[in-house]
């Protein structure tokens with residue numbers, strides 16, 4: 001990257017970082033979700049929302065603010081999430097069946113919106129980071145299959161790469177509209193993009209494993225197959 005581009009990118013990073021601090025948001029990422037919502041109208045008053053990869057809680061703050069007092073927001077993360085008024089949190093790994101079960105229990109029905117800002121620990125090896133990111137996205141899709149309402153919406157982060165087509169092939173049969181978007185608050189050099197999907201067709205019949213400790217392994221199929 002040219003030195004000037006790097007400088008511009010760092011300034012932008014710093015700008016959103018300072019703004020988050022000033023406005024009491026827990027992460028710079030908050031602005032990405034605000035910008036996505038402003039453009040794609042994700043949240044409505046009273047909506048129920050599940051946020052995967054929610055720590056430290058910036059997206060939870062934005063979601064809660066936008067769905068209002070009647071809305072219900074649940075966040076899941078491997079890491080601790082400092083309590084937030086009106087938000088329920090689950091500490092767990094969404095790739096584990098036990099976390100999925102806890103989520104189903106806490107939510108107790110279907111939700112209007114599924115968010116995922118999940119990111120793998122990046123190791124600097126581009127294609128491995130991409131593959132891990134797509135894998136997490138597949139788990140987020142599996143969550144939609146279980147708890148997203150008909151006509152529900154999903155916003156999901158992914159690191160771009162050559163498996164994007166497989167991911168889109170999973171999303172397109174499930175949603176009426178699937179769009180890739182990069183909000184202004186994303187760093188220019190970052191390979192991350194957000195996939196905004198709307199109009200979930202219906203939940204498929206997904207078999208729940210009987211053994212709680214058994215892992216749920218989503219399959220990659222070109223037909224948008226079940227997990």
Ligand SMILES: C[S@@+](CC[C@H](N)C(=O)[O-])C[C@H]1O[C@@H](n2cnc3c(N)ncnc32)[C@H](O)[C@@H]1O
Nearest residue numbers: 027029053055056057058059078094117118119
């Ligand atoms: C970019 S951060 C999310 C930031 C958050 N949206 C915010 O605004 O505060 C990505 C999060 O994904 C979480 N994560 C990664 N893999 C996960 C998994 N398998 N299950 C649950 N959370 C996961 C990480 O622990 C990390 O906190």
